[in-house]
Amino acid sequence: MTFSAHPGGQGPCLNTQSRDSSGSAVSRFREVYSYRAVPRSRTFRRWVFPSLPRFPRHRSAPRATWGGLRFGLADQQGAEAAIVQLMAIETAEGVLVEEQAAPGVEVIVGGITDSQFGPVVMFGLGGVFVELFHDVAFAPAPMTRDDAFKLMPRVTAYRLLTGYRGKPPCDLDSLADILVIISELMATGLLEEIDLNPVTVYSRGALILDAKMLVAQG
Amino acid sequence: MAACAIRGTQEKELDQLFFPKRVALVGASPDEAKLGSIVLRNLMAMKGSIYPVNPRYDEILGRACYPSASALPEPVDLSVIMRPAVEVPGILAEHRGKARFALIVSAGFAETGADGLQSEIVRIAAEAGVRLVGPNCLGVFNPSHRLDTMFLPHHCLKRPKRGNVAVVSQSGAMMICLLDAVRVANAGVSRAVNYGNAVDLDAPEVYEYLADDQGTAVVVSYLESVGDGRRFLEAARFLSQRKPLLILKAGKGAGGSAAAFSHTGRLAGNYQVFHSLLAHCGIREVAGFDEMMDAAKTVSYQRPASGTRVCIITNGGGSGVLAADECARHGLQLAGLPDDVRSRLKDALPSFYTVANPVDLTGQVRDDDYRDALFALRDHFDGFVVIALTGVAGVTLRLADHLREFRSAVPKPLVVHIAQGGVAPRLTRLLERAGIPVYPSPERAVRGLAALLEGEISHG
Numbered sequence: 001m002t003f004s005a006h007p008g009g010q011g012p013c014l015n016t017q018s019r020d021s022s023g024s025a026v027s028r029f030r031e032v033y034s035y036r037a038v039p040r041s042r043t044f045r046r047w048v049f050p051s052l053p054r055f056p057r058h059r060s061a062p063r064a065t066w067g068g069l070r071f072g073l074a075d076q077q078g079a080e081a082a083i084v085q086l087m088a089i090e091t092a093e094g095v096l097v098e099e100q101a102a103p104g105v106e107v108i109v110g111g112i113t114d115s116q117f118g119p120v121v122m123f124g125l126g127g128v129f130v131e132l133f134h135d136v137a138f139a140p141a142p143m144t145r146d147d148a149f150k151l152m153p154r155v156t157a158y159r160l161l162t163g164y165r166g167k168p169p170c171d172l173d174s175l176a177d178i179l180v181i182i183s184e185l186m187a188t189g190l191l192e193e194i195d196l197n198p199v200t201v202y203s204r205g206a207l208i209l210d211a212k213m214l215v216a217q218g
Numbered sequence: 219m220a221a222c223a224i225r226g227t228q229e230k231e232l233d234q235l236f237f238p239k240r241v242a243l244v245g246a247s248p249d250e251a252k253l254g255s256i257v258l259r260n261l262m263a264m265k266g267s268i269y270p271v272n273p274r275y276d277e278i279l280g281r282a283c284y285p286s287a288s289a290l291p292e293p294v295d296l297s298v299i300m301r302p303a304v305e306v307p308g309i310l311a312e313h314r315g316k317a318r319f320a321l322i323v324s325a326g327f328a329e330t331g332a333d334g335l336q337s338e339i340v341r342i343a344a345e346a347g348v349r350l351v352g353p354n355c356l357g358v359f360n361p362s363h364r365l366d367t368m369f370l371p372h373h374c375l376k377r378p379k380r381g382n383v384a385v386v387s388q389s390g391a392m393m394i395c396l397l398d399a400v401r402v403a404n405a406g407v408s409r410a411v412n413y414g415n416a417v418d419l420d421a422p423e424v425y426e427y428l429a430d431d432q433g434t435a436v437v438v439s440y441l442e443s444v445g446d447g448r449r450f451l452e453a454a455r456f457l458s459q460r461k462p463l464l465i466l467k468a469g470k471g472a473g474g475s476a477a478a479f480s481h482t483g484r485l486a487g488n489y490q491v492f493h494s495l496l497a498h499c500g501i502r503e504v505a506g507f508d509e510m511m512d513a514a515k516t517v518s519y520q521r522p523a524s525g526t527r528v529c530i531i532t533n534g535g536g537s538g539v540l541a542a543d544e545c546a547r548h549g550l551q552l553a554g555l556p557d558d559v560r561s562r563l564k565d566a567l568p569s570f571y572t573v574a575n576p577v578d579l580t581g582q583v584r585d586d587d588y589r590d591a592l593f594a595l596r597d598h599f600d601g602f603v604v605i606a607l608t609g610v611a612g613v614t615l616r617l618a619d620h621l622r623e624f625r626s627a628v629p630k631p632l633v634v635h636i637a638q639g640g641v642a643p644r645l646t647r648l649l650e651r652a653g654i655p656v657y658p659s660p661e662r663a664v665r666g667l668a669a670l671l672e673g674e675i676s677h678g
Contacts, residue, residue: 108481108482110480110481110482110485110486111482112480112482112483112486112491114447114486114488114491115488116443116444116445116446116447116488116491116492117447117448117451117491117492117495118447118448120486120491120495122482122485122486124485130481130485131481131484131485134485136485136490136494137494137497137498138486138490138491138494138495138498139494139495139498140448140451140495140498147498150498151498154494154497154498192479192483193478193479193480193482193483194480194482195480195481195482197481212479212480213480214479214480214483
C-alpha cells in the first residue's frame with residue numbers, strides 16, 4: 001500500500017495505487033490547487049459523479065463543523081460552483097474532489113503507538129460519532145487475520161456488519177485485510193497515529209474514504 | 219527439600235525468593251518499637267537460618283549479629299533491607315557474592331521523585347550480581363515456608379492461613395487488604411508478593427512462576443501500571459491458560475489525550491487500551507475489589523467447571539429474582555426444569571411451592587426440601603445457587619449436612635447466599651469449612667458462581 005502525504009504533512013490521503021496493490025480500495029479523488037482560477041472543464045472529464053468536494057484536512061476541527069464540505073454534487077457545473085465557494089474560504093489551500101461513495105456500514109480502523117503496549121490497532125463504529133459512542137476495541141500490532149476476526153466481534157457495531165435487520169452481511173474479508181495492513185504499518189514504527197475513518201464496508205469490498213496519520217519523529 | 223516437595227521437581231530462580239533457606243535482615247533491631255525488630259521476629263518463625271545485620275550489635279534476640287552484609291558467614295538466598303533510602307546504595311554494594319535477592323523495604327525512591335537514587339541502586343545491584351525486589355515494598359509472604367517479610371506486627375494484622383490463593387500486588391497497602399480479605403473469606407494464601415517500584419522483579423516473572431506453582435490454584439493481582447506491556451500480556455496469558463488469574467487495575471480514569479491528533483489517539487486512554495488488550499488476549503479483568511474477592515473465593519474453594527445452565531433454589535422470592543438478574547448479567551442461563559423432573563418434584567413438595575427456575579421453597583421451607591430439590595435436579599444443571607434466608611423456623615443447621623452431602627455426591631459448582639441472622643453465622647462457618655462458599659447477597663453469590671463457570675481453563 002502506498003501513501004502520499006499532503007503537503008504540510010497534515011492531510012490525506014491514501015494513494016489510489018492501494019487499489020491495485022492491496023485489493024482494498026480508497027475512493028477516487030483529484031486535488032485542485034488554485035486560489036483564483038476556476039478549474040478548466042477538461043479537469044473534470046474523467047471524474048465520476050456524484051462527487052464530494054472538500055478541503056484537505058488542514059485545520060484541527062472536523063471539516064463538517066466549519067463548512068468545508070460539499071456532497072451530493074450531480075454534475076460538473078455543481079462541482080465547479082462548489083469549488084469556487086470552497087476556494088473563497090480564508091486559508092483555503094486547495095480542494096479535494098472525491099468520488100462520493102455509496103452508503104454502507106461505516107467503521108473506523110486506527111492505530112496508535114501506546115506508551116506501555118507499543119503499536120496497537122483500534123477498530124470500531126466509524127463516522128462522525130466515533131467519539132460519542134466509544135464503541136471501539138484494541139489489539140496488539142502486528143496481527144494475523146485470525147486476530148482481526150477476533151477483534152471485530154468485540155464491538156457492538158459488529159452486528160451491523162453481519163446483516164443487521166435484513167441488510168446483507170458485509171465483506172469481512174476485505175475489512176480484515178485493512179486491519180492486518182494497518183497493524184503491519186503500525187508495527188513498522190513509522191507512525192505515531194493513524195485514522196482510517198470512515199472505512200465503508202459493503203457486501204463486496206470496503207472503501208477507505210478518509211485517512212489521516214501522524215508520522216513518527218526521528 | 220521442602221520447596222521441591224511442594225513445588226514439583228524443577229528448582230526455579232524465584233524459589234530462592236519464596237522458599238529461601240538463608241535470610242539476612244539488614245537493619246535488624248532488638249528494639250520492639252522498631253520495624254527492624256518486628257520483621258526479625260516474623261522471620262525467626264521461618265524454617266532456615268536468619269542472619270541479623272546491624273553494626274551496633276553483636277547479638278540480637280540470641281542470634282549472632284553481623285556488622286554488614288559482606289561479613290555474613292555464608293551467602294544468603296534473600297536479604298531484606300530496612301535502612302533509609304540514602305544508605306541503600308552502599309548496603310547493596312556490600313552484597314556482592316552474598317545474596318541472590320535483595321528485598322528493599324525502604325521507601326524514598328522514584329515514588330517520591332528520587333529517580334537518580336533509584337537508577338543508582340539498579341546499577342549497583344547489576345554490578346553486584348544481586349536481583350532486586352522493590353524498593354518501597356512489603357516483600358513476600360509464604361505461609362507454607364513460614365516466610366513473612368511484612369513489617370506489620372501479628373497483633374495488628376492477623377495473617378491468613380495457608381491455602382491456594384496467590385496475591386500479587388504492586389501496592390503494599392493493597393496486598394495487606396487482599397490478604398485480609400482472603401482470611402475473611404475463610405480461604406488461604408499460597409504465596410504473596412508486593413513488588414513496589416518494580417525495578418527488577420515485576421508481575422510478569424511472578425505470573426510465570428505461579429503458573430507452575432502447584433500450591434497455587436488462583437492468582438489475584440492488583441496493578442496500577444505495567445512496565446513492558448507486551449511482556450505483561452505474554453506472561454498474563456501464559457498464567458491464564460493454566461489457572462484463573464484475576465486482575466484488578468486501578469487508575470481507570472484517565473481517558474485518551476483530548477489534544478491527540480486522531481480519533482484513535484483521543485479514544486486510546488491508558489486504561490482503555492489496557493482493558494481492551496486484556497480482553498483480546500483472554501485475560502480476565504475484574505471491575506473492583508469486591509468482585510475480585512468474590513471470584514477468588516469460589517475459585518479457591520471449588521474447581522472451575524464449564525457450562526452456563528444455572529439453577530437457583532431459594533426460600534425467598536425476591537432474593538431468587540435478584541440472583542436471576544445477576545445471572546443474566548453474566549450470561550448464565552436459568553434453564554427450565556425438564557417436565558418429568560418437574561412433575562416428580564411437584565408431587566414431592568407442598569403445592570404452594572413454585573417448581574420452576576428459581577425453585578421457590580417459600581417461607582414454609584424445611585431443610586429437607588433443599589436436599590430433595592438439589593438431588594432431583596443434579597444432572598440437569600451446570601451450577602447451583604442455594605439461597606437460605608434463616609429468619610424462618612424451617613432453616614436449621616441441618617441444612618449444612620444436606621449441602622455437604624450434595625457437594626460430595628455432585629462435584630458441580632455450588633454457592634450459597636445466607637442472610638437474616640439467627641443461625642446464619644454458624645451455618646456459614648459449617649458450609650465454608652465444607653468447601654461451600656457463602657455470600658451475604660444473592661448477586662455476590664452469583665458472581666462467585668460465574669467466576670467458576672467462566673473459569674475453566676481451555677488449553678489450546
